[in-house]
Amino acid sequence: MSRRVAIIGVGMSEFGELWDKSLRDITLEAGMYSIFDAEISGSEIDAIIIGNMSAGRFTGQEHLGALAADMGGLGNIPAYSVEAACASGGAAVRHAYMAIKSGEHDAMMVLGCEKMSDVNQTEAMKTISVASDWEWEGLFGATFPALYAFIARRHMMEYGTTEEMLAQVAVKNHANAAHNPWAQFQRPVPIEFVMGSGMLADPIRVLHSSPISDGAAGLIMCDEKTAKKYTDTPIYIESSTQASDTLALHDRRDICTADAVVHSSKSALKKAGLKIEDIDVFELHDSFTISEIMLTEDVGIAEKGKGGQVVLDGLTEIGGQFPVNTSGGLKARGHPIGATGVAQIVELALQLRGDCEGRQVEGAEKGLAVNIGGTGATSIVHILGR
């Protein structure tokens, strides 16, 4: 009974501190580029779904669905937003996947967006904390760098993970971003530079941390029949899964394992009938470099505790067996919260199409993205194939 769901177009705004653009400007930009890329007419789009965390606090505007339909001139079509903290973008992709599979919609525009630089740094940090357990974490001053510092310190103690390993993730991702025209930081950084950067929450340094970013990403998703009208080479969503964990870090079974990621990546591979060795390219949610190390373990690229070592060994570089974050990841492409999960899918689609000049994984056929919310309370996994 099931309909296959395809991606036929992708679009991005640049990521960065975009002082001269508004939330509506960048969202429209990503949407329009994805329409151009799909070579589809706007009149064929029959719904819009937006991933966004906190436009109400960052910009004073919610109701982004209706806004996008209005600004995009797409008429009276259904439109709304989904929110799952930093996994809001992934939630939007998963929503569109289900809506198309259900037969309610045939061709949807999926947008992820966040404009974070219109408020000051203190307000931005407070707003990001709405994704933590506010009554038990945020309220007591536990910012995200602090929460991830607990994870990193514990990982170092349990498994001998080193500061050099944490730093090497940033070095790799910056090197990848140097070839990504939409990335916020398009330049390599030497490891000494990372290891000497300012301390945020020991052992998390500025260059272990994703930046505050503005940006938007877009996809045109549709059922197989519609896809074949527009392209001979659609990218298919092979599986879409999601899982939850406790909102507060201190309630977890083990703070060095994101159980939601373990559950959702296992079930995604199973549903797609694939093994981890079958995946050619990965986008893993590296809000902090320790997060990429942990997720490398939780999806099965490395054994638990070896996530730091595989980075040093080059296994997750482009050219290695399991290339991770060819886009530059959250670390260097930037992390406009609601846009991130959609941007991950944009990167995988481009990789599978062979359109990633300078950072292409040769012959990539399968890609896997993990988009997490908070410290891993939400995990959304998508496997793409061509």
Added chain:
Amino acid sequence: MSRRVAIIGVGMSEFGELWDKSLRDITLEAGMYSIFDAEISGSEIDAIIIGNMSAGRFTGQEHLGALAADMGGLGNIPAYSVEAACASGGAAVRHAYMAIKSGEHDAMMVLGCEKMSDVNQTEAMKTISVASDWEWEGLFGATFPALYAFIARRHMMEYGTTEEMLAQVAVKNHANAAHNPWAQFQRPVPIEFVMGSGMLADPIRVLHSSPISDGAAGLIMCDEKTAKKYTDTPIYIESSTQASDTLALHDRRDICTADAVVHSSKSALKKAGLKIEDIDVFELHDSFTISEIMLTEDVGIAEKGKGGQVVLDGLTEIGGQFPVNTSGGLKARGHPIGATGVAQIVELALQLRGDCEGRQVEGAEKGLAVNIGGTGATSIVHILGR
């Protein structure tokens, strides 16, 4: 290919200014009552979807999906929020409808919630304005009472609608709420009382306006097969539709017609194979009394311009041909923004089950709900049947 979607359980927190309860308390309450009502085990629920507009601003907490899964002890199941301003609740119901229809989920908990009384009135009014076109309306001081005043004044000028008609909507809805144990205002009000209440934005008075409320509502939704395990009398969702209009009121073709409501209610009736005369009970989004009058026209109960007259004629009372807002509506049941669209479906399900003592529409078999966002930029329509 299509799976039918049923409602097998409903639950509500009380609606009101709940000073001694937090957002998590009331959300959990609605969820637990809906589980009790369905007599289902929590372990059978395989996803949670939450309708909420702006918990980030009202309470400092987003990421409500993971929070609900965590607080409810429902384990690692997928969970996230949807937002479409005041139509967020309806969007959650529609999302669950599609997720179940797609085959990705079998039994879902749908929650709508908002805790609005934890901030002061000025901040609450500003936060509500995130649902308007902030750059063109909210920023210039056009609050929702002001925007609806434009509609009301124009409706009076075009069609001779009177202050008495506006007031009679409030009288009717308060009379209904007197029999609703969850309503914020469980008492009748005489028409003199409404017509003499304080002026907010001429001609909109305090008692033409829905209140600021705290509250949550819940549903257990599932596919037909699962439903039949738990009840012999499931309530089915016969159709679910959505449409958009311009975000800003001044961009509309005609501010006295909500085109999104016209489109979505027409297509909902068509998909369900029904005519307006077949519907026995209605929940229409009466954020202001002029809104109920306008929607009465836009769904086809009254001709355009006659929406005020039918209220005076008693057509929309319980016992009339087209009973509207038997729950008391947003006006008297209360309007905790994200909860409203779910609470509408709770009321219709209870009506179709015959569980509305004191306000029961005898023999009701079909119900229709319209949940709108902003001044009608989003409209979501559900038709329920037994």
